Amino acid sequence: MPGFVAPSTGRVVRAVLFDTFGTVVDWRTGIAAAVSEFAAAHGLRLDAEAFADAWRARYQPAMARVRSGQRPYVALDVLHRENLDDVLSAAGFGPGAFAAGELDALSRAWHFLPPWPDSVAGIARIKRDYIVGPLSNGNTALLLDMAKAAGLPWDLILGSDVTRRYKPDPEAYQEPAGFLGVHPAEIMLVAAHNGDLAAARAAGLATGYVARPDENGPGQPGHRGATSDWDIVAASITELAGKL
Amino acid sequence: MPGFVAPSTGRVVRAVLFDTFGTVVDWRTGIAAAVSEFAAAHGLRLDAEAFADAWRARYQPAMARVRSGQRPYVALDVLHRENLDDVLSAAGFGPGAFAAGELDALSRAWHFLPPWPDSVAGIARIKRDYIVGPLSNGNTALLLDMAKAAGLPWDLILGSDVTRRYKPDPEAYQEPAGFLGVHPAEIMLVAAHNGDLAAARAAGLATGYVARPDENGPGQPGHRGATSDWDIVAASITELAGKL
Numbered sequence: 001m002p003g004f005v006a007p008s009t010g011r012v013v014r015a016v017l018f019d020t021f022g023t024v025v026d027w028r029t030g031i032a033a034a035v036s037e038f039a040a041a042h043g044l045r046l047d048a049e050a051f052a053d054a055w056r057a058r059y060q061p062a063m064a065r066v067r068s069g070q071r072p073y074v075a076l077d078v079l080h081r082e083n084l085d086d087v088l089s090a091a092g093f094g095p096g097a098f099a100a101g102e103l104d105a106l107s108r109a110w111h112f113l114p115p116w117p118d119s120v121a122g123i124a125r126i127k128r129d130y131i132v133g134p135l136s137n138g139n140t141a142l143l144l145d146m147a148k149a150a151g152l153p154w155d156l157i158l159g160s161d162v163t164r165r166y167k168p169d170p171e172a173y174q175e176p177a178g179f180l181g182v183h184p185a186e187i188m189l190v191a192a193h194n195g196d197l198a199a200a201r202a203a204g205l206a207t208g209y210v211a212r213p214d215e216n217g218p219g220q221p222g223h224r225g226a227t228s229d230w231d232i233v234a235a236s237i238t239e240l241a242g243k244l
Numbered sequence: 245m246p247g248f249v250a251p252s253t254g255r256v257v258r259a260v261l262f263d264t265f266g267t268v269v270d271w272r273t274g275i276a277a278a279v280s281e282f283a284a285a286h287g288l289r290l291d292a293e294a295f296a297d298a299w300r301a302r303y304q305p306a307m308a309r310v311r312s313g314q315r316p317y318v319a320l321d322v323l324h325r326e327n328l329d330d331v332l333s334a335a336g337f338g339p340g341a342f343a344a345g346e347l348d349a350l351s352r353a354w355h356f357l358p359p360w361p362d363s364v365a366g367i368a369r370i371k372r373d374y375i376v377g378p379l380s381n382g383n384t385a386l387l388l389d390m391a392k393a394a395g396l397p398w399d400l401i402l403g404s405d406v407t408r409r410y411k412p413d414p415e416a417y418q419e420p421a422g423f424l425g426v427h428p429a430e431i432m433l434v435a436a437h438n439g440d441l442a443a444a445r446a447a448g449l450a451t452g453y454v455a456r457p458d459e460n461g462p463g464q465p466g467h468r469g470a471t472s473d474w475d476i477v478a479a480s481i482t483e484l485a486g487k488l
Binding site: 077104131138140141142144145147148154155157158159161162178179180181182 | 317321374383384385386388389391392399400401402403405406422423424426442
């Protein structure tokens, strides 16, 4: 039987749930590749990495409008698609510059992001002793496509469309526990982002930090590592598996 | 790419979802074993198979009260536990005859039912080309425990506590489609029960029948086989996989 007791909660961990974008999958490489392909098909000259960064930069503001109640919950797929229009507009492409179906297909690149090299093996190892799943702002269909394409061996997938809450709202961390049949303190959130972990800790969960220094591009400045005494700190999901 | 077109819908199937109790797992053998163990621990003489049948017989009536709106949705775990009290009462054991914790543990036997011999291999094969998951009246925690114990390789688990609907309500069949990102007609329900399949067909899903003649015990009368022209009729989940 697994027996990792999280120092912060004093409870044995029963489920290990993962932030996905940046923690399990390399969104920037995946999105830049899809943007490059789209640009080539249309004979456009654009910086695919910068485009990916601009698209991602609209992620938190778009969710903030849902979290604040300004707008009812809509799936992340909808926000990604709206944000794509917005990035294209900022780049000088008006409505109608491209067929809607092509933009829908480009936006679905968020469903098919490549895993970091240690993700599949690490999750598979943790799965032997714990419940494993995503705890992501992605909707279920997005996370399902991602899992099947990347081979992520989740036990179950409960997207943000199940709780209709976006992290870092506390309910986004706490409500999955009821579905899993565990106490929130028996869940460890694994993430590469200190803010996500801080919100999870405030919501009563155990925390595991995985360093992803290249999330925003190789050699990008600003990577600070773990900024708190998370229950586990590791350089990869496989290393985290060994510490559990 | 998979390409099974269901005759009844004219659509390519993208997700194959399974009824669980009786179709994927052998509830009667599992429950009778747990009841036997409980009886032995308490020095009771009782017919474990008959007890299992009596417990199961209370399943539909208990859900009917939720479906009719007489009572709000409660998880199947709650109904199983209440029904256990009821069966014990009918057998002459009043409240307090056993410790509540022991009855809770006995009721959790519904989480740990053995798969039929072809279930794991058949689902694994279907998973290569289709989304696979349960479409069960079980709640997510029950289905999760079952999957981990039996090795059922689901892509995802959305229990009845996600939609808060019990089959055969049409919403129980239709609402999972939104989470999966598919049309209801792109889902095939696989079940050993003609009534479940009839309701799924009425709700717009494709249908697959798997014969489980021993569900109610070896050599039990009343097994009629497929009673309609379901899109696939098979003797096992492995045979169904071959026909997809």
